[in-house]
Amino acid sequence: MAVSVQVVTVIAFYMVAALVMVFVNKIVLNTAPNLPTFLCSFQSIATVLLLSLTSLFTSHVQIPTLDYPTARKLAPLMMVDASGFLFNTLCLRDVEAAYYNIARGLVLPLTILVVSMHSFTRPSLAVVGCASVVTFGFLIGTSFEENIPAKAVPGPLALFYGFLSSLSIAMHAVLVKSSLPHVHGSATKLSYWSNLGTAVLLSFTALINGEVSAFIQMTQDRNWDWATFAWGNMITGLFGFLISIAGILSVKITSPITHMFSSASRTVLQIALGVKIFGDVLTRQRMVSASTILFGTLLYTYVKSQEPKQLVEATSLQKTKDLESQGTNREKS
Numbered sequence: 515m516a517v518s519v520q521v522v523t524v525i526a527f528y529m530v531a532a533l534v535m536v537f538v539n540k541i542v543l544n545t546a547p548n549l550p551t552f553l554c555s556f557q558s559i560a561t562v563l564l565l566s567l568t569s570l571f572t573s574h575v576q577i578p579t580l581d582y583p584t585a586r587k588l589a590p591l592m593m594v595d596a597s598g599f600l601f602n603t604l605c606l607r608d609v610e611a612a613y614y615n616i617a618r619g620l621v622l623p624l625t626i627l628v629v630s631m632h633s634f635t636r637p638s639l640a641v642v643g644c645a646s647v648v649t650f651g652f653l654i655g656t657s658f659e660e661n662i663p664a665k666a667v668p669g670p671l672a673l674f675y676g677f678l679s680s681l682s683i684a685m686h687a688v689l690v691k692s693s694l695p696h697v698h699g700s701a702t703k704l705s706y707w708s709n710l711g712t713a714v715l716l717s718f719t720a721l722i723n724g725e726v727s728a729f730i731q732m733t734q735d736r737n738w739d740w741a742t743f744a745w746g747n748m749i750t751g752l753f754g755f756l757i758s759i760a761g762i763l764s765v766k767i768t769s770p771i772t773h774m775f776s777s778a779s780r781t782v783l784q785i786a787l788g789v790k791i792f793g794d795v796l797t798r799q800r801m802v803s804a805s806t807i808l809f810g811t812l813l814y815t816y817v818k819s820q821e822p823k824q825l826v827e828a829t830s831l832q833k834t835k836d837l838e839s840q841g842t843n844r845e846k847s
Contacts, residue, residue, distance in 0.1 A: 560751025592711025598682025612788030647810030655803025
């Protein structure tokens with residue numbers, strides 16, 4: 515019974531943290547759509563600071579010793595995490611919250627493809643079938659829709675951001691496994707390195723593309739809703755840290771099947787809350803699309819659970835793909 519309570523608690527914790535991140539980020543982006551990189555860098559800095567603070571009170575959070583050789587080895591992961599976090603945010607900014615998971619619906623097919631290419635293995639016919647179902651669901655959701663408001667129609671650039679976000683998560687699934695040995699297998703050390711690298715890269719990007727200057731100018735505008743932006747950033751900074759911890763706990767305590775079912779439940783809640791909070795458009799076509807993507811993903815989890823243990827390496831991608839961190843997070847988003 516104690517194990518069951520622990521699992522339920524971790525799943526609930528993870529789902530709440532992930533949902534808060536998506537919806538508060540959406541609110542903040544609505545107040546400052548021109549500051550996506552600045553927003554991402556702030557959240558990464560907050561996660562680094564909170565990880566450092568937490569390490570003072572518990573040995574479960576380990577902070578690495580910063581050195582150039584390790585940074586060089588982890589550079590590919592940090593660059594993928596930084597770009598993935600930014601593409602996640604840009605996609606969320608440009609699509610409705612209820613449509614967000616459809617726009618990023620190619621995560622599973624792309625992850626299967628990247629893992630197969632990296633390991634020089636051929637996925638089974640059943641796995642290819644599951645990926646095809648998910649891809650079909652994505653195509654349903656991104657095909658032309660009639661009789662909906664123009665603001666609810668995702669543009670090609672928004673869908674491209676969704677594709678790049680999915681590709682980043684797929685690459686992250688491979689890079690996490692190869693990067694863990696460089697931090698002695700510590701997930702919190704890897705999360706620290708990842709967020710630190712993301713903070714540095716995106717802060718520099720925000721500076722050179724003028725977002726820092728734009729932010730300073732906006733603070734001088736009396737009509738700008740700075741309070742929502744400030745409080746939203748503080749909340750997302752905190753929950754960016756929590757989702758990193760929640761992702762680690764979810765991987766350690768839950769099984770891949772439980773993890774995927776919790777992700778599926780979160781998707782349903784996200785769609786419902788998007789419609790309720792933001793008045794997002796939910797058409798029959800989008801419902802069919804989301805349902806097909808969910809069905810294909812859950813079917814994949816079932817197929818992998820039935821395979822012999824020596825063939826389940828790809829199942830680890832289901833454990834790592836939501837470490838987004840961009841904390842390692844941002845399924846961080």
